[in-house]
Amino acid sequence: MNKITKIALGAVTIASAAVLLAGCGSSTSASKAPKAKDKNINLWTFADMKPQIKEYEKEVPKGYKIKETVIPYADFQTKLDKVLGTSKAPDMVALDAGFVSKYVDSGMLADLAPYGVKKATKDSFPYTLDIGKNPSGQQVAISYQAAPGAVYYRSDLLQKYLGIAPDDQTAAQEAFSSWSAVEKTAETIKEKSGGKAYLFSSLQDMYMPAIGGRTEGWVKGNKLQIDPSLITNLNMMKTFVQQGLTQNTVGQNSDWFSGMSSNNVVAYSLPSWGLFYWLQDYAKGTAGSWRVIQGPQSYSWGGTWFGAVKGTKDEANAAKLAIYWSTNKKFQTWQATANADFVDIQSVDKTVGDNFDGSKVKGNPLGTQNPYPVFSKAATKINGKIITKYDQNIQQLWINDVINTYCNGKESEAKAIATFKADVKSAYPNLTTD
Structure with a gap:
């Protein structure tokens, strides 16, 4: 929306x-x-x-x-x-x-x-x-x-913890260039802040880019598919929770939004419309300090x-x-x-x-940064062919059955995925899930 x-x-x-x-x-x-x-x-x-x-x-x-x-x-x-x-x-x-x-x-x-x-x-x-x-x-x-989705980050906090100049989006992108780079950046922020700051507020900031940037759709030929990249992403999120690299709030709840006006959350993964729909409304006192980059992968939201x-x-x-x-x-x-x-x-x-003239946009979280080149580059790399009619329900089941349980230590990976497959089969009996 x-x-x-x-x-x-x-x-x-x-x-x-x-x-x-x-x-x-x-x-x-x-x-x-x-x-x-x-x-x-x-x-x-x-x-x-x-x-x-x-x-x-x-x-x-x-x-x-x-x-x-x-x-x-x-x-x-x-x-x-x-x-x-x-x-x-x-x-x-x-x-x-x-x-x-x-x-x-x-x-x-x-x-x-x-x-x-x-x-x-x-x-x-x-x-x-x-x-x-x-x-x-x-x-x-x-x-x-x-x-298109993107990574929005606090330029002042990235400078404080990584030494990256506020308007050096090239260096910032390097810090978010891959998921392994993202994990290293999160570890540095935790170390330099004494555990008081987090790279991301929630797991949503990691799983939305991963789900939106898959190379394989959820269903092909009436058979459920789990893109291998989602397993890699899943285990990374587990590590983030275990090592305290994320604040581990629930995406789009009050704590997640309040982090946009605090000094303990460095970045959020948001869609292009999230700039003026969410960030502008909740980044009270931090307007002008945010910047936007593509992040580790292109995705839509x-x-x-x-x-x-x-x-x-x-x-x-x-x-x-x-x-x-x-x-x-x-x-x-x-x-x-x-x-x-x-x-x-x-x-x-x-x-x-x-x-674009950022100085004329009152309360623009990005200050004078022009986001259009970032969005345009990201949008050309999105794969719309992976989208299926099953996606909305299957995605929610993946989040509820697998991410929320396994990453938070409630179920083993095997048990969580088995529950996911069973729930998909229950919702769509025509699909093969094994």
Whole structure:
């Protein structure tokens, strides 16, 4: 998920916006694209998108009338599942990274090819497109943002314990260049601080990059797979707990957040949107002291995809709006500048990055550092092909059954993994787990 702010900056010319929107289906014969019954779009989303709707209406005042229905994240899938395939289904859906693949593979989303998606997405990050393709290779979902992960660190504390200058991101990256380097850095911080400071607050700061940066998906050919890198990561986390190299809080709880304003946590692994969604809100008194680097591996965390529901009376309008929000450069520029977002069109991120002025961003945790080059480099290395419809549940089982038990000494590695496999089998009887 990303934070939707209430700021609305910039506008595009009505003429250019209307031309792009009208031309979304130009690359494929009109006979292959359903005709919309009217100019309405019924949008279901898990996060309020009124700022995006208002900006669209400003740019295209004679465009579509968008009716937004915001459903709490926890209830979104249950309610959507009940109406898909019925006359009560929405025309358009916003899908979080945690469950987008479930609906991409469902057969319920419209192929966006007749609306010109291939031509429109030539400058999109490849991984977001891969995630939005169904098993037949059809692009049925498209993202308006990219969400690469990164390491955010306290430059003053890294200088204190490692002697790295505050703006020497090259040296900082070297200290986080691999997981073995990360472990050495953590040991140095513990030694130099007399055990009063930790490299990371929680195990989440280690397992989110590892899970997001796998080379193998959780499921292949209906068989459960555990990427070997996850076992390496698991044993490293066990070492961190045993040797007191992590504060060992629970990710995203009050203690984890409070570390952002303390002097005893050096770094956090966060997505691009975590900069202004989490770090800015909780780094009280430490704003300006943080810097961002890629860290030991590229990974993604979060994001929002749009899809048009197949067979609704306004499927065509929904498909065109999804493409517009995700590829129109002026709208994407507004999204990046108004909402402090890292968007899916690479040239827009480059332009926004080239014009970045950190001194104008009030309360920016990074001071004047420009994060766009870091995010852009990381996003090009993300593998979207490993994502499957099983991921959200299997990932949570891995965290609960294996990481939380084995790393904290509650179960042996073998017992924890056996429990994990049994729970996966219980949730998905069709999968082979042995």
